[in-house]
Structures are given as structure tokens and as C-alpha cells.
Amino acid sequence: MSKGILYDATMCIGCKQCEQACATENGLPYDDKVAAQEVTSAHKYTTVLTKDDKFMRRMCMNCDDPACASVCPVGALKKTSLGPVTYDKSRCMGCRYCMAACPFGVPKYEWDKAVPGVRKCIMCGKRVAEGKQTACAESCPTGATKFGDRDALLEEAKKRIHDNPGNYLPHIFGETEVGGTSVMLLSSIPFNSFGYRTDLTERALPMYTYQVLSRIPDFVPLFGTMLGGIYWITHRRQDVAEAEANEKGQKGGAQ
Amino acid sequence: MTVPRIRFTFWKAVFAVIMVGGIYCTFLRFFRGLGASTNLSDQFPWGLWIGFDVMCGVMLAAGGFTLTAAVEIFNIKRFHSIVRPTILTAFLGYLLVCAALMYDLGLPWNIWHPLIMRNPHSVMFEVAWCVMLYTTVLALEFSPIVLEHFKLKRALRVVRSFMVVFVILGVLLSTLHQSSLGTLYLIMPNKLHPFWWSPLLPVFFFLSAIAVGLAMTIFESSMSSKYFGRELELPILRDLGRVLVVVLALYGILRFEDLLHRGVLKLVFTPGYEQRFFLLEIFLSVIAPLGLLLIPKVRENAQGLYLAAVLTLLGFVTNRLNVTITGVEIAVGGRYAPKWTEVVITVMFVALGFAIFGLAAKYLPIFPEEKAQIPALREPSTRFSEAAVPVHAGD
Structure with a gap:
């Protein structure tokens, strides 16, 4: 009581x-x-x-x-x-x-x-x-x-x-x-x-701050995945470009 | 050649004076207590050290995560050459924030308590963890620079292989930390003046941190070119200026919409103490830099970009001080102005920041690609024009 x-x-x-x-x-x-x-x-x-x-x-x-x-x-x-x-x-x-x-x-x-x-x-x-x-x-x-x-x-x-x-x-x-x-x-x-x-x-x-704080555990994996995903996509493009350039270079070298 | 030399000694002397003052004030703080060394009171438990050293310190370090995100995550390669100075600034900034906290905390030897005593309902708990983790991440992001200098190849390879993880963690922690400094004030809806209290405070703090991160990068690139005789990366700064325009515009519109929907807009046109500080803040942080950067001639020009960046920095420093000090004055019924000891300590941290940045730039490969070809002293104005001429010729 x-x-x-x-x-x-x-x-x-x-x-x-x-x-x-x-x-x-x-x-x-x-x-x-x-x-x-x-x-x-x-x-x-x-x-x-x-x-x-x-x-x-x-x-x-x-x-x-x-x-x-x-x-x-x-x-x-x-x-x-x-x-x-x-x-x-x-x-x-x-x-x-x-x-x-x-x-x-x-x-x-x-x-x-x-x-x-x-x-x-x-x-x-x-x-x-x-x-x-x-x-x-x-x-x-x-x-x-x-x-x-x-x-x-x-x-x-x-x-x-x-x-x-x-x-x-x-x-x-x-x-x-x-x-x-x-x-x-x-x-x-x-x-x-x-x-x-x-x-x-x-x-x-406390509700004013808790309504923001309580979302952080959900936010972290989402935002982390998003950042990782962006990295993966932007660098994939680079890998492809590099691979293509190499291929061309090799072909050029072979000819 | 004599002019820069005199200036150099002059600044050394200024630095020495600041340091002596700082050491004396440090003595006052730790042996006489907070009461004797500050104007803090029961009405104003937070003053200049929280408002500037911590709030602005963290904000000014935002270039680190903004630029690493752009370069490492979004893979914008043309910004690559300016990432290192921003990481150095961020790392230094966080170290200085930690040091400043030791002055402000009443029981600084208990600073580690959030490690074992938890209260997940507290924003300060989140802040404490963000500071600790992000400072660690920044040390790791900074470590390749030191490892390169000492040619520790194996360690360098290990750190590099994990760099993506550090970068993602760094951006994540920064996002949380920058916004949480705004969240701190959400619990004061009846205390913080409606110009500044808003449910969107975390968003405002985050957006403004990005703007400040960009402005700080422009600022330090300009300074480096002036004082270290570095080539000014004008094309890069122009791009940053454009991004800054977009971020400031978004921020300005959001601030306006927020005031509109909370019915505070009429207060903006009612003369008053808070209103003057609010107008000053909005003019410096949004109106002036946006106005300048929207003029193509200014946006393309090194000095124009520098001016816009400095205004942005001043504007958001005003914002953080308004939130911590101006905005609560009416509710607590009093005014706060820092004591001279508080000012000296703050000036000491700023001076330390500049000095350590200078030393690191001198001895570590912060600007690696150019390092070998830079003569010790060069006339800054020629560097400006050298950098500018070919670009103008290309237009």
C-alpha cells in the first residue's frame, strides 16, 4: 500500500x-x-x-x-x-x-x-x-x-x-x-x-523520454542492417566494375 | 617568411597563457569544489561545461560519422581524402568531452558506475554508454593512422579487416548519441521554453549534427590549407556545401513545421528575451548560411564556403546553448552566466583541441597522399589561388 x-x-x-x-x-x-x-x-x-x-x-x-x-x-x-x-x-x-x-x-x-x-x-x-x-x-x-x-x-x-x-x-x-x-x-x-x-x-x-528510449532496442538491428545493406550494395557495384575492368584488361593483354 | 613565424610564436604564447590559466582553474575545481569554481546553482545545475564542452563538443565531432558514412558505407569515393581529418576531429572531440565531463561531474571517480548500475529508463544511461562505446570505436577507426606511422603491418591488416564493422557501429552509435542529447530534454516539457522543447528534439539534434559535421569538415579543410599549407580540396568542399544546403533546408523546414503545429509561431513575432536568442540562433544556423550558399558565386568560392560553414557552426552552438541555458531561465526564475573559471576551462579544452590537431597533423599521416611534397612553410594565399585557378579555368 x-x-x-x-x-x-x-x-x-x-x-x-x-x-x-x-x-x-x-x-x-x-x-x-x-x-x-x-x-x-x-x-x-x-x-x-x-x-x-x-x-x-x-x-x-x-x-x-x-x-x-x-x-x-x-x-x-x-x-x-x-x-x-x-x-x-x-x-x-x-x-x-x-x-x-x-x-x-x-x-x-x-x-x-x-x-x-x-x-x-x-x-x-x-x-x-x-x-x-x-x-x-x-x-x-x-x-x-x-x-x-x-x-x-x-x-x-x-x-x-x-x-x-x-x-x-x-x-x-x-x-x-x-x-x-x-x-x-x-x-x-x-x-x-x-x-x-x-x-x-x-x-x-518519464513517458516523454521512455517513448523514445523504448524504441532503441528495435531501432538498432534495423538501422544496423540498413547500414550494412547499403554498404553491401554500394560495394557490390564496385566489385562488379572492377571485375569487368580486369576482364577487359586481361582480354586486352591476351590479344 | 617573417610574418607567419611571428604569428606562430604569438599563438604559442597565447596557448601557454591559456594552459597556465587552465591548470590554475583545474586546481580550483578539484580542491575548492564546484561551488567555488562555477556559477552553477540549484536553479542551474547545468551550465557552460554541459552546454558547450559536452553538448557542442559532441556536435562538433559529428564530421567523423557523417564523412565515414558517406565514404565507407555510401561508397562516395571523392570524399576519401578528407575522411582522416574528420576522424581525428571526432576522436579528439570525444576525448575532450570525456575530460570535460570529469570537471562537471560532482563525483567524477564514479563515472564508470553506469557500467554496472543500470537504469535503461534513463537517457543519461544511454548517453553514458554511447560515449564509452563510440570513443572506443573512434580509437579503433583512428588506429590505422598510428599503425601506419609505426609501420605495424600485421596489426594494420587485422584492424582493416574489421573496419566495416567499426564504421557501421560508429554511425549507429553516433546516430543514437547525437539524438539522445536532444532526448535528454524531452522530460522537461514544462521547463524548457516552447521555442526549444519539442517532441522532435532528438530529430533536430541528429539533423543539426549532420549539418555541423559537414560545416566542420569545410571549416577544418579551410584551416588546414591555411596553416599547414595543404592543397585546398575546393571541388570536394563545393560538394559538401551542396549537401549542407539540403540538410539545412530540411532542418529549417522541420523547425518551422514544428513551431507551426505546436502553435508557437506567434511567439516568434512577439518581442522578448527568448525571442531574441531564438531569432539569433535561426538567423545564424539556417537563414544566413542558406542564403549565402544559395548564391552560386558564394557556393563555388573558398572564402564563401568558409564563411557559410563558420556561420552554421556559430548558429548551432547558439542552439545548444539556448537549449541548455536560455530556454530554462524563465522556468527556474533566474539568469546564468558562467564564472571566469568556467570560461577558462572551456577555452583550455578548445585550445587543447586545436593544439593536438596541429600536432597530430604534423606527425601522423592524416593527409597521407600529399605528405611528402609539402614544404614546411608556404604562403597560404598562394595555396588558395593555386587550388582555385585550374578549377576556374575548367568552368
Whole structure:
């Protein structure tokens, strides 16, 4: 059963307990200065954005069919069956295709390190595998960040909108974006006012490249045979011409 | 005689300065890290080293597979004398791309990982294998030149007997590799500006690689005749110019049709940041060289062909930089300009390319048929006219 996170911005009080818990869980520094940074970075995997009296979280969406994992040449990034998109630095070679490909701009890089790695929220992959909820959900005092089965959370989100249509935008961000994500968001004000892109395709991004890549095994023998065939035909003509020339030459010599 | 000599020392001095700068920047890159030596950021994980050194490096090496395909597979014999310099360029180009990758990768010592860790869904996985295999194939295609030089007859015979296989593999791998550099960007439909994102990106990258391969061959033949006092193969370059016209026309029409069907054409006439770079690219890569080459006088003339080739090269370099940098700026909300260290490293690789080409041309039988009769230094202008006169007389 795939797990997920439902973040309901209308219930959020902006206490940033999730940020603190995330930093502790991942061994990252956290103080007032970090708390004031409203951007995710190599040392801050989630952030609570404030706009007037509204809040919004940013974190890895842990896509159902993630572009980052699909583009990783060495499989350092992986979508686990439980939902988290995890990272294994020992496989990584640092090509940063994941960063270029991510539609949400999530993966960050340790630019200042001599042995750099990719850093991002991995939806507490280890905790989730142990049957626990994510650190951010566990620490949330209001239940704004809720952990559970993705399907159940999606039903709940729909119900919340249905029961209280005046309180919500009729849009569950992450339900269909880039083919669906494990993290889903509810809000009363447009998502793009927090920098979320609302024009994203509903198609899973890996399909764009896979529809080309999947044809390569068929292409190779066809194209190889074609090249070999052209060679054979063009050089056959040459052989014939040479043989004829030789014949003529021999005849000429004999006469 | 003094003029070329001064120029020669001048370029040596320039090369030395570039190398010193390059070594210093190499130190900065490997001891201070990517953050200190580049303007790369979380918004711009790819910059000049990917955009130019890798994307353009591979593209500029395309003459190798274009000409070997024409000569060895299609059996067009009159291009035979210019195949070797293109193989040298391709081999050098790929070696430099590999070297540049070592600078750009965050963990370069893991570069071999795709050998044992596979993800066939990743275009980068395909790219990695294409780079490794094609560099090997290029080494094999290049090996007869070295074997000839050292007169290793038996090894030469063995390599030659497999040459058809190498050539076919080389064309196949190049086709895959050139197009896959475009496929890399297919996964960014919401990130790359619609001027450049298209489902046809792999086709555009492949077609433009052929155009660049032809232009690069014209460029390096012209340069060789200038600096190594080689006979300019004007009739051959004219033929290449004609092929270039056809490839550029096909490419231009396809780009137009693609913009038309995706409904992006109106953006072309809307002033804007991306629009200016797009127009510059299209002017340099398609309109200007096509316009020039369609004039018979220009197409038949050595300098005209050279100019058209240089414009084509500049145009497609602009295209690759637009795809890697200009096209994503709006989506990531920022601008990228390379840091001086990035520029120095890139200039170092270009300089190394020229220098090694020069050395190889001097010591290896790259231009075998003429080698014996070339005096060390000759006035370039006389070579041009000598080559041109009989052809004009024949017209």
C-alpha cells in the first residue's frame, strides 16, 4: 500500500514544528536563522511559506512516477513501493540530471563540498519502512500535515472540499500533477501564489523520454542492417566494375 | 617568411597563457569544489561545461560519422581524402568531452558506475554508454593512422579487416548519441521554453549534427590549407556545401513545421528575451548560411564556403546553448552566466583541441597522399589561388 502525505494549508498555523522535526530527523542544523529561510536547500528539506495569514509547505512531492528517478543513469534515486523517493549517494556520479529534470525544482546540491551529493526530502524513507509516520506529520500539532495511505488521504481531501467548499480551492495539488504525487496539498488561495506551477502536465514525465528510449532496442538491428545493406550494395557495384575492368584488361593483354 | 613565424610564436604564447590559466582553474575545481569554481546553482545545475564542452563538443565531432558514412558505407569515393581529418576531429572531440565531463561531474571517480548500475529508463544511461562505446570505436577507426606511422603491418591488416564493422557501429552509435542529447530534454516539457522543447528534439539534434559535421569538415579543410599549407580540396568542399544546403533546408523546414503545429509561431513575432536568442540562433544556423550558399558565386568560392560553414557552426552552438541555458531561465526564475573559471576551462579544452590537431597533423599521416611534397612553410594565399585557378579555368 502506497503511503502519502496530505497537507491542508487551512489547518496550518505556521509554527514550523515540521521544519524542526525534519532537521532533527535528517541531522541538519536548525536555528532561528534557518527557520527564517523560506526556501528549501541542501540543508533544509522543507519550508513553511508565509503569505499574509496564509501558509504553505514546500517539500519533495515524492511523485508516483518521478522524473528524477527515471533520469538517474545509475539508479541512485528510487521510488519505493511505499511511496518515498529515496537517494543512495554511493551510486551517484553527480551528473545532476535529476535536478534538471525535476518539475518542482526539488533536488538540491552540496555545491560547497568536495564530495557533494544530492539533498532532498525523502519522505522519511527509513521511518516509513519501519511502519512509522514521517517526522513532519508526527510533529504537526494541528494535523495540517497528515500521513497515511495515499488513496485514503485522497478520499479525505475530496471529502474536505465537498463538505466545506467555501474554505477550499476545488483543486487537490498532487492528485494528477505529473501523473500524481505522494504528497498532496489543499489550499484556500491559488497554489501559484506560493510558487507552485499550476500549468504542469498530467502525464507522467518519464513517458516523454521512455517513448523514445523504448524504441532503441528495435531501432538498432534495423538501422544496423540498413547500414550494412547499403554498404553491401554500394560495394557490390564496385566489385562488379572492377571485375569487368580486369576482364577487359586481361582480354586486352591476351590479344 | 617573417610574418607567419611571428604569428606562430604569438599563438604559442597565447596557448601557454591559456594552459597556465587552465591548470590554475583545474586546481580550483578539484580542491575548492564546484561551488567555488562555477556559477552553477540549484536553479542551474547545468551550465557552460554541459552546454558547450559536452553538448557542442559532441556536435562538433559529428564530421567523423557523417564523412565515414558517406565514404565507407555510401561508397562516395571523392570524399576519401578528407575522411582522416574528420576522424581525428571526432576522436579528439570525444576525448575532450570525456575530460570535460570529469570537471562537471560532482563525483567524477564514479563515472564508470553506469557500467554496472543500470537504469535503461534513463537517457543519461544511454548517453553514458554511447560515449564509452563510440570513443572506443573512434580509437579503433583512428588506429590505422598510428599503425601506419609505426609501420605495424600485421596489426594494420587485422584492424582493416574489421573496419566495416567499426564504421557501421560508429554511425549507429553516433546516430543514437547525437539524438539522445536532444532526448535528454524531452522530460522537461514544462521547463524548457516552447521555442526549444519539442517532441522532435532528438530529430533536430541528429539533423543539426549532420549539418555541423559537414560545416566542420569545410571549416577544418579551410584551416588546414591555411596553416599547414595543404592543397585546398575546393571541388570536394563545393560538394559538401551542396549537401549542407539540403540538410539545412530540411532542418529549417522541420523547425518551422514544428513551431507551426505546436502553435508557437506567434511567439516568434512577439518581442522578448527568448525571442531574441531564438531569432539569433535561426538567423545564424539556417537563414544566413542558406542564403549565402544559395548564391552560386558564394557556393563555388573558398572564402564563401568558409564563411557559410563558420556561420552554421556559430548558429548551432547558439542552439545548444539556448537549449541548455536560455530556454530554462524563465522556468527556474533566474539568469546564468558562467564564472571566469568556467570560461577558462572551456577555452583550455578548445585550445587543447586545436593544439593536438596541429600536432597530430604534423606527425601522423592524416593527409597521407600529399605528405611528402609539402614544404614546411608556404604562403597560404598562394595555396588558395593555386587550388582555385585550374578549377576556374575548367568552368
